[in-house]
Amino acid sequence: MLSTGAGSTKNVLNSLDSLRARSKANPNSIIDRQLYKTFILNKDLLRTAYDKLKSKPGMMTPGINPTTLDGMSEERLDAIISKLSDNSFQFSPGKRIMIPKSNGKLRPLTLACFDEIPHDKLISLLSNKISDQRFIELIRKSLNAGYLFKYTRKTDIIGTPQGSIISPILANIYLHELDLFIMKLKDEFDFKGKYSFYDSKYRSIQHKLHRSRKLGLDSLTLRKLAIELRNHNRDYKNEFTRKLQYIRYADD
Incomplete structure (x- = not known):
């Protein structure tokens, strides 16, 4: 069985919260704390991690090693920390x-x-x-x-x-x-902005004027078409929005 010290456990969790808050407030800063000594070699943190993991059913399923988390003890934690301390621990x-x-x-x-x-x-x-x-x-x-x-x-x-x-x-x-x-x-x-376009009626008048010039029609007809084209409101505005959507995730 594992014994827990409420005070010491609270201290290490407070240290984690402090690190999280500091990193969030300064996302571009280097994390210069001794993470290994402060957290990895902290027995109270290992106990807390065990308490969080033991409730997950998959953690009680043996892998290549028949040992599961339900066999955790103070002696086993001490052995893990000992190997972590001298860098001999292997996953x-x-x-x-x-x-x-x-x-x-x-x-x-x-x-x-x-x-x-x-x-x-x-x-x-x-x-x-x-x-x-x-x-x-x-x-x-x-x-x-x-x-x-x-x-x-x-x-x-x-x-x-x-x-x-x-x-x-x-x-x-x-x-x-x-x-x-x-x-x-x-x-x-x-x-996001606006763009202009010519409507179908404007293009139709423009086509008639161009065709009339090619056919050599009288100047009065050409003049009427030119005036009609000039008076027609061609500047139709329409809003245009272009957005890049990006979705990605990493899960287990």
Whole structure:
């Protein structure tokens, strides 16, 4: 069983709230706090994370490792923190699930978005924002955990782990660069204004005048058509709106 200290747990949650508020108020600032020491090695935070995860049914389903969250204890938390402290902690590989395709073959049950994210680029984006390299390396370890397929462990240099709670977060961080590009493109593309056009009657008079000149009709007829054309209101205004709509999401 896990024992919780209400005061210490509240302190670490307050620290998280403070970090969130600071980042929201200064979105372009570097996160220069020691995230690894402050949060990752904090036993109270691990307890809180466990309490949030244990209520999810999927967390009680064994993966390649038969251990599930319902077997959590103070001793197990201490062992995890000990490995995190000396940087020997390793993530277990995921379990790749194959599902049938319409042609009878099998394909992995993964989301294409997560499969195509290059690790080096993602780590570079994180490093531009987060100064704590121990925290960055822990994320790199999770990306390199790989998956188990037919009793063989495979690791990729692209993709985020399927089923991982951080996969949607990492995908959103990666796609944020695309969001910024699209927003800039949207500013250039969006337009609202008015434009002029000639109505059908104006074009008809214009055609008659042009044809009459080619046929060499008398000047009186040409003059009447020219006056009619000049007096006709051709300047019809119409509002025109052009907007770029962009929708994207990352989920697990």
